Amino acid sequence: MLIRRALIAVISLAMALPVWASGEHERRLRVEIAILHGDTKILIDPATPPLRRQGVRQRIRSSLGTLGMLARYAVQEGRPPPPGLRKQVADLRALFASKNIRAFARRLDQLKSSQPLDISDFLPLTATPLRLRTGQSIYQSLCMGCHQNPDPTQPNPAPNLFSMAAMMPRDEFVARMLGGIQGVHLTTLQNPFSDEEIASMTAFFDQAQPGR
Numbered sequence: 670m671l672i673r674r675a676l677i678a679v680i681s682l683a684m685a686l687p688v689w690a691s692g693e694h695e696r697r698l699r700v701e702i703a704i705l706h707g708d709t710k711i712l713i714d715p716a717t718p719p720l721r722r723q724g725v726r727q728r729i730r731s732s733l734g735t736l737g738m739l740a741r742y743a744v745q746e747g748r749p750p751p752p753g754l755r756k757q758v759a760d761l762r763a764l765f766a767s768k769n770i771r772a773f774a775r776r777l778d779q780l781k782s783s784q785p786l787d788i789s790d791f792l793p794l795t796a797t798p799l800r801l802r803t804g805q806s807i808y809q810s811l812c813m814g815c816h817q818n819p820d821p822t823q824p825n826p827a828p829n830l831f832s833m834a835a836m837m838p839r840d841e842f843v844a845r846m847l848g849g850i851q852g853v854h855l856t857t858l859q860n861p862f863s864d865e866e867i868a869s870m871t872a873f874f875d876q877a878q879p880g881r
């Protein structure tokens with residue numbers, strides 16, 4: 670309840686940039702592809718423990734559903750999705766269902782290259798004192814409770830965001846920050862933060878040390 674109230678307070682702050690303005694679904698689509706690509710690398714990595722692998726498989730299945738849905742939304746809004754996207758998503762689903770993960774990963778590489786995520790709004794990431802303060806304040810009031818100590822007994826634990834920032838390619842981390850944060854039902858579970866707030870949090874996770 671506290672989280673919900675705090676999130677609503679954050680949502681009502683004057684925002685520097687709208688989160689999902691025009692081209693929203695296109696960016697959402699590219700974010701989803703970048704996350705799916707990153708999750709597939711985790712699935713293929715032999716060092717990934719079996720329980721985590723199970724969780725990542727669940728995430729990939731749900732992400733493939735989201736991709737199909739985003740393609741349909743674009744059609745409903747009169748903005749056709751990129752040509753061939755629906756077939757590509759259907760092919761990916763079939764490859765994943767047939768457990769042909771290598772072929773799945775190759776197809777996904779192609780899809781990611783044809784639908785790159787533009788993260789120029791987030792780079793170079795200038796860690797101004799204001800951004801670091803904003804990032805820290807959002808993290809401490811809204812994220813830390815769940816994300817500070819990942820539970821290793823969960824297939825999809827809330828990850829430590831400082832470790833993630835330290836380990837991941839920049840475009841993948843930004844994609845996960847754009848796609849991985851969920852709001853409350855009032856915001857239809859969409860990421861409630863502005864790009865500026867996401868950049869502030871990203872700067873903060875970048876500067877601080879893992880485990881903090």
Ligand code: HEC
Nearest residue numbers: 672728807808811812815825826827828845846849850870
């Ligand atoms: C109620 C608990 C909770 C709160 C509060 C919360 N998260 Fe999460 N978060 C999770 C869980 C659990 C996951 C993992 C979900 C999954 O993998 O399916 C997650 C996933 C994420 C991811 C995606 C990680 C990935 O692997 O792609 C990001 C990024 C993230 N959270 C950022 C945040 C930020 C930033 C905040 C604060 C503004 C926040 N979360 C608040 C529980 C929470």
